[in-house]
Amino acid sequence: MILVIGIGSPLRGDDGVGQAAAYELANRLPHTDMEVLGVHQLTPELVEPISRADRVIFLDADVRQEAGQIVTRQIHPLDDHAGAFSHHISPAALLLGARQLYGTAPEGYLISIGAETFAFSEQLSARVQAAFPDYITAAMNLLTP
Amino acid sequence: MSRQITIDPVTRIEGHAKITIQLDDAGQVQDAHFHVTQYRGFEKFCEGRPFHEMPSLMARTCGICPVSHLIAGAKACDALLAVRVPATGVHLRKIMNLAQIAQSHALSFFYLSAPDLLLGMDAEPGQRNIFGIAAANPEMARDGVKLRQTGQKIIELLGGKRIHPNWPVPGGVSSPLTAEKRDQMLAMIPEAITITRRTISWFTSVLGNFQPEIDSFANFPTLFMGLVGKGNTLEHYDGPIRFVDRDRAIVADGLKHADYQEYIAEAVEPHSYLKSPFYRSMGYPDGIYRVGPLARLNLVEKCGTPLADEVLVAFREVDRGSSFHNHYARLIELLYAWEKIELLLNEPDILSDHVRAFASPNNEEGVGISEAPRGTLIHHYEIDRNGLMKRANLIIATGHNSLAMDRGVAQVAKRFIKGDQITDGMLNRVEAVIRTYDPCLSCSTHAAGHMAMRVQVLAPGGEVLSEVQRG
Numbered sequence: 001m002i003l004v005i006g007i008g009s010p011l012r013g014d015d016g017v018g019q020a021a022a023y024e025l026a027n028r029l030p031h032t033d034m035e036v037l038g039v040h041q042l043t044p045e046l047v048e049p050i051s052r053a054d055r056v057i058f059l060d061a062d063v064r065q066e067a068g069q070i071v072t073r074q075i076h077p078l079d080d081h082a083g084a085f086s087h088h089i090s091p092a093a094l095l096l097g098a099r100q101l102y103g104t105a106p107e108g109y110l111i112s113i114g115a116e117t118f119a120f121s122e123q124l125s126a127r128v129q130a131a132f133p134d135y136i137t138a139a140m141n142l143l144t145p
Numbered sequence: 146m147s148r149q150i151t152i153d154p155v156t157r158i159e160g161h162a163k164i165t166i167q168l169d170d171a172g173q174v175q176d177a178h179f180h181v182t183q184y185r186g187f188e189k190f191c192e193g194r195p196f197h198e199m200p201s202l203m204a205r206t207c208g209i210c211p212v213s214h215l216i217a218g219a220k221a222c223d224a225l226l227a228v229r230v231p232a233t234g235v236h237l238r239k240i241m242n243l244a245q246i247a248q249s250h251a252l253s254f255f256y257l258s259a260p261d262l263l264l265g266m267d268a269e270p271g272q273r274n275i276f277g278i279a280a281a282n283p284e285m286a287r288d289g290v291k292l293r294q295t296g297q298k299i300i301e302l303l304g305g306k307r308i309h310p311n312w313p314v315p316g317g318v319s320s321p322l323t324a325e326k327r328d329q330m331l332a333m334i335p336e337a338i339t340i341t342r343r344t345i346s347w348f349t350s351v352l353g354n355f356q357p358e359i360d361s362f363a364n365f366p367t368l369f370m371g372l373v374g375k376g377n378t379l380e381h382y383d384g385p386i387r388f389v390d391r392d393r394a395i396v397a398d399g400l401k402h403a404d405y406q407e408y409i410a411e412a413v414e415p416h417s418y419l420k421s422p423f424y425r426s427m428g429y430p431d432g433i434y435r436v437g438p439l440a441r442l443n444l445v446e447k448c449g450t451p452l453a454d455e456v457l458v459a460f461r462e463v464d465r466g467s468s469f470h471n472h473y474a475r476l477i478e479l480l481y482a483w484e485k486i487e488l489l490l491n492e493p494d495i496l497s498d499h500v501r502a503f504a505s506p507n508n509e510e511g512v513g514i515s516e517a518p519r520g521t522l523i524h525h526y527e528i529d530r531n532g533l534m535k536r537a538n539l540i541i542a543t544g545h546n547s548l549a550m551d552r553g554v555a556q557v558a559k560r561f562i563k564g565d566q567i568t569d570g571m572l573n574r575v576e577a578v579i580r581t582y583d584p585c586l587s588c589s590t591h592a593a594g595h596m597a598m599r600v601q602v603l604a605p606g607g608e609v610l611s612e613v614q615r616g
């Protein structure tokens with residue numbers, strides 16, 4: 001099973017791109033062995049569904065990238081959770097948590113897309129919207145194990 | 146020379162707050178205060194909105210307990226409509242409210258407080274989190290994850306999503322329950338009960354390690370307030386209000402929700418945005434009272450479910466005045482919640498499609514009161530003839546505990562802080578007394594997170610004499 005986790009708030013402009021992409025994948029590929037979750041933040045209880053997956057793909061906006069720029073990177077279980085709280089945890093720490101608690105961590109990828117604005121809006125900015133088809137393609141490329 | 150220590154922000158709570166501790170010339174704690182430093186303004190910006198939007202609007206007050214605001218908001222709207230919610234609608238609202246309480250209690254115990262309870266108050270700060278628990282006791286971490294998931298899943302099955310489900314509506318709930326979803330929920334309950342009983346056994350086995358904290362974590366006489374159910378049992382949805390004293394003697398009973406302003410008044414302290422409600426007839430601040438898990442168990446004779454009542458027997462032997470025992474009470478309520486959800490799901494009418502009553506507004510004022518995880522939650526709405534909001538007053542559960550938290554911080558600081566030698570363990574205990582109340586200050590999914598903690602020792606003139614930075 002492939003787990004897709006879209007991260008961000010759909011009410012904060014480009015921050016909602018992760019969830020929007022996750023649900024777009026679910027609509028396009030209804031018969032794929034894929035579970036889709038849309039979340040505002042990464043929380044500890046996600047370690048359980050992550051531990052059941054063969055591969056997990058995190059989709060998130062990133063202010064450090066140029067708006068619309070898409071970057072795919074592999075994530076490895078990593079102890080970077082110092083100070084981890086109820087809703088402030090990295091993808092790498094979740095993979096580690098899955099391994100710690102359930103003895104297995106799937107292959108993990110983070111596909112980030114550069115964001116332009118997180119102002120109150122249910123719309124993506126023009127540049128992120130323009131890059132959205134490529135963002136979906138990048139995710140679909142990882143849906144085949 | 147007198148000095149001031151500031152803990153800013155307080156960590157592992159929901160929201161933003163700081164603590165200031167005033168030392169005297171000898172380095173002894175003179176006084177301490179709990180300051181809530183954020184302001185929300187929900188009561189103001191809802192003015193002019195149609196009343197029927199209020200439950201879903203007010204649910205946005207909080208990302209941890211949106212269901213609690215949905216329930217209280219829907220009940221306030223019921224009062225505006227002057228409708229009687231169908232029995233199945235009431236049962237379904239109760240199930241969602243209990244699932245909300247369960248998932249929130251699991252978060253509070255396993256994610257926020259268990260690091261102190263399992264690893265110790267003096268443990269390395271970087272380890273005092275859910276992953277530190279995972280390393281030290283993986284089963285406990287898995288248990289925390291499972292219980293939180295179970296509560297959230299029940300909310301999702303009922304309302305369509307885990308956070309901000311717009312399912313409780315004025316007059317009832319928006320859709321009936323299906324047999325498939327009921328069976329899914331029922332299938333989850335036995336494991337949740339097993340885990341909760343295991344956790345209670347563990348907690349009671351380590352309770353003796355925390356006697357200094359039990360003695361000093363807001364351990365003083367106050368009133369306790371909350372709802373009481375039929376047969377003198379736990380109640381989280383409806384029922385009259387009761388006040389008891391430290392000895393569990395009834396001070397006031399059978400109080401009506403609509404009359405809350407006759408027995409609760411609200412004060413404002415200059416050092417905090419949190420309102421400070423008090424029991425009106427005893428005045429301010431003598432009318433200090435507490436709400437939440439400890440208060441609820443102090444109010445009633447029994448829980449009303451078999452397994453919770455079994456563990457309540459041992460609970461009756463502990464010091465009922467110590468807020469440290471909110472942890473214990475929280476676990477008992479967790480057990481009660483699973484049992485009660487199971488009972489409600491087995492009600493013969495639970496699949497009925499008669500789940501909502503319809504009406505136009507018949508009253509210009511409506512009060513809705515229910516028990517949120519952290520205590521009694523009050524929503525009070527006033528509307529005009531067009532059904533638009535004229536005024537709202539919210540008393541959030543954490544607000545009721547404002548005075549007790551403030552006084553509790555002073556008590557624990559005097560017990561553990563000793564002048565110049567500030568250790569992380571000392572500071573953690575000052576924060577931990579606040580965590581026993583599981584305060585929800587931010588009431589927002591975006592406001593909380595791990596934040597650095599800074600402690601400064603200041604001279605009377607404000608200059609920094611020393612500083613400790615954590616995180």
